[in-house]
Amino acid sequence: MFSKSCKYAIRAVLYLAIHSNAEHKLGVKEVAEALDVPGPFLAKLLQQLSRHHLISSTKGPNGGFYLSKANSNANLRGVVESIDGPEVFTSCILGLPVCSSNNPCPLHSRALIYRQGLLELVEDQTIKEVAKRVERQELKI
Amino acid sequence: MFSKSCKYAIRAVLYLAIHSNAEHKLGVKEVAEALDVPGPFLAKLLQQLSRHHLISSTKGPNGGFYLSKANSNANLRGVVESIDGPEVFTSCILGLPVCSSNNPCPLHSRALIYRQGLLELVEDQTIKEVAKRVERQELKI
DNA sequence: AGAATAAAAGAGTTTTTTATCTTTTTATTG
DNA sequence: CAATAAAAAGATAAAAAACTCTTTTATTCT
Ligand code: FES
Ligand code: FES
Numbered sequence: 001m002f003s004k005s006c007k008y009a010i011r012a013v014l015y016l017a018i019h020s021n022a023e024h025k026l027g028v029k030e031v032a033e034a035l036d037v038p039g040p041f042l043a044k045l046l047q048q049l050s051r052h053h054l055i056s057s058t059k060g061p062n063g064g065f066y067l068s069k070a071n072s073n074a075n076l077r078g079v080v081e082s083i084d085g086p087e088v089f090t091s092c093i094l095g096l097p098v099c100s101s102n103n104p105c106p107l108h109s110r111a112l113i114y115r116q117g118l119l120e121l122v123e124d125q126t127i128k129e130v131a132k133r134v135e136r137q138e139l140k141i
Numbered sequence: 142m143f144s145k146s147c148k149y150a151i152r153a154v155l156y157l158a159i160h161s162n163a164e165h166k167l168g169v170k171e172v173a174e175a176l177d178v179p180g181p182f183l184a185k186l187l188q189q190l191s192r193h194h195l196i197s198s199t200k201g202p203n204g205g206f207y208l209s210k211a212n213s214n215a216n217l218r219g220v221v222e223s224i225d226g227p228e229v230f231t232s233c234i235l236g237l238p239v240c241s242s243n244n245p246c247p248l249h250s251r252a253l254i255y256r257q258g259l260l261e262l263v264e265d266q267t268i269k270e271v272a273k274r275v276e277r278q279e280l281k282i
Numbered sequence: 283a284g285a286a287t288a289a290a291a292g293a294g295t296t297t298t299t300t301a302t303c304t305t306t307t308t309a310t311t312g
Numbered sequence: 313c314a315a316t317a318a319a320a321a322g323a324t325a326a327a328a329a330a331c332t333c334t335t336t337t338a339t340t341c342t
């Protein structure tokens with residue numbers, strides 16, 4: 001469903017939400033090791049998220065990646081859109097050039113339900129809320 | 142979501158459902174041109190579907206691909222599983238090694254809803270039923 | 283039987299995605 | 313202000329997915 005990159009990105013964001021804040025930033029290496037994900041690759045992803053202002057970062061000693069208040073009050077949709085592109089939520093499930101109710105493909109009407117589930121997945125809770133649940137219920141990332 | 146291969150496969154199966162039967166088989170070329178899909182690549186996909194008995198084929202003059210009665214009374218799930226693998230319906234949305242309610246990832250519970258939508262998409266109508274609707278409503282493939 | 287036809291199988295090639303390595307820039311601290 | 317720590321940027325490499333080409337095998341028709 002999501003690309004591998006996107007899965008890494010979501011997990012990294014949640015890790016940052018739990019373990020970092022403006023006073024305590026994390027290096028790529030720590031995050032990569034915690035998630036068991038290739039470090040240099042994750043670096044690229046975090047840089048991209050940072051460029052799109054979905055996470056925050058500073059250079060230099062004591063620098064690193066972290067989530068600002070604003071970052072963690074957002075939901076995960078932006079993260080997904082930043083990595084996999086916004087089309088994941090709108091494109092035709094059969095790959096036809098446009099998806100529209102005027103010109104639907106054979107699976108269009110049911111695709112809407114599926115897509116609704118997908119949106120709920122990433123939209124109806126903030127990153128902070130997800131992180132809280134992870135801590136309370138000791139979920140794996 | 143589905144791989145490109147899988148999208149091609151679904152569309153090809155629907156095309157066969159509409160335009161072929163045991164007495165009138167279609168060559169790869171015709172299907173590929175109708176769907177505007179790379180021919181030799183589609184050939185591989187159809188061969189694979191045929192090996193898994195999701196579509197039917199015969200060699201030689203007047204040979205080609207077609208859907209048997211049994212084929213068109215099945216749903217699309219088998220087609221998807223044959224091309225993209227059965228994991229698409231069961232694997233963790235964040236790519237964790239196992240997906241289970243005992244050991245859920247942060248998105249697991251909502252992932253179930255999403256996955257339900259996905260299953261409905263491919264499971265709760267037969268290929269024949271989809272094909273009928275395509276004909277009646279003149280849908281694009 | 284022999285020619286023609288069409289899928290099956292096998293062996294490439296290209297493109298995209300995933301992953302690594304190196305250098306540069308920026309901030310911090312002593 | 314020098315030394316250092318860390319992200320940013322750039323360039324390269326490996327793996328996977330998408331796509332192509334060639335040969336083989338089965339079937340039909342003359
Ligand atoms: S047209 Fe295919 S999903 Fe909407
Ligand atoms: S554990 Fe991640 S979706 Fe079930």
